[in-house]
Amino acid sequence: xxxxxxxxxCDFGGVICTFDYRIFCERLAPRVGxxxxxxxxxxxxxxxxxxxxxGRLSALSYHRRVMDRLGGTVPYDxxxxxxxxxxxxxxxxxxxxxxxxxxxxxxxxxxxNEIHFGYVLQTVGVLQHFREFxxxxxxxxxxxxxxxxxxxxxxxxxxxxxxVFIDDRAANVEGAIQAGMHGIRFESPAQCxxxxxxxxxxxx
Numbered sequence: 772x773x774x775x776x777x778x779x780x781c782d783f784g785g786v787i788c789t790f791d792y793r794i795f796c797e798r799l800a801p802r803v804g805x806x807x808x809x810x811x812x813x814x815x816x817x818x819x820x821x822x823x824x825x826g827r828l829s830a831l832s833y834h835r836r837v838m839d840r841l842g843g844t845v846p847y848d849x850x851x852x853x854x855x856x857x858x859x860x861x862x863x864x865x866x867x868x869x870x871x872x873x874x875x876x877x878x879x880x881x882x883x884n885e886i887h888f889g890y891v892l893q894t895v896g897v898l899q900h901f902r903e904f905x906x907x908x909x910x911x912x913x914x915x916x917x918x919x920x921x922x923x924x925x926x927x928x929x930x931x932x933x934x935v936f937i938d939d940r941a942a943n944v945e946g947a948i949q950a951g952m953h954g955i956r957f958e959s960p961a962q963c964x965x966x967x968x969x970x971x972x973x974x975x
Contacts, residue, residue: 774932776953776972779871780905780923783881785939786957787865788858788895798853803843813840823884826908830885855890863960865897870974871967872900878923880936882907882914903927914938915946923952935970937963 784790792815796807803810814820814837823833834847845853868877879901881888885908892898905922912919924931931951938944944954955966964974 774930776935776967776970777875777933778878778923778927778929778935779868779875779967779972780878780880780934780936780947780952781868781901782936782938782940782943782957783879783883783891784858786861786937786963787868787897788860788891790858792857794857795854799841799843799845802845803841805841810841820884821913824882824907825913826885826911830889833884833886851886852890855886856894858887858891858895860895860897861960864963867960867964867974868897868900871972875972876903876927877901878903878905878927878934880905880914880919880923880938884908914940914943915949917946917950920947920950920952935967935972 781787793807793811796810796814799810800807819836822828828836831847834850837843838845871877877900879898883906888906888908903926905919905926907913907919910919910922920931920936923934927934932953935953935955936944936947937955937957938947939957941956944956948954953970955963957963967974
């Protein structure tokens with residue numbers, strides 16, 4: 772007999788919110804005398820962002836690295852919202868999760884960094900309903916590393932087969948499946964709701 776789904780595990784970017792690094796680049800451009808394209812290449816063109824999301828750089832260290840690369844002097848308290856505010860909520864996803872939360876605990880499992888996570892905790896209301904946050908920079912792990920998925924059963928006390936993971940990237944969904952979870956590749960809120968229903972998870 773199949774294990775009943777007891778826990779919803781959700782990615783953030785591309786599922787709860789869309790995001791665009793170029794929003795940050797366009798904001799920063801006039802402050803450092805560079806084009807948005809130059810900033811994007813300098814900041815996101817190598818491993819710097821990945822190192823930040825692995826937690827190998829603190830928020831302050833990342834800010835210093837970016838300013839050093841660009842020859843800028845933007846203070847951290849201005850940099851934080853400039854870099855953090857690149858997300859747009861997907862209302863139908865938020866409504867779906869709001870509907871599920873009375874019957875299913877919600878966990879976030881996301882590759883993110885100290886600034887982005889700090890910013891969205893302050894600004895994205897649906898996150899107040901999540902019980903646990905499994906985030907890359909705190910663990911030093913990025914999806915689809917098997918160890919990041921193992922955090923979910925470790926923290927919840929549930930078997931992996933009782934968890935369903937939702938992500939917009941196929942490789943990340945496959946990683947969850949390999950770890951024993953159910954997986955849904957997110958394409959739209961309506962498609963995701965239907966996929967959850969096929970697993971016996973019915974949103975009201």
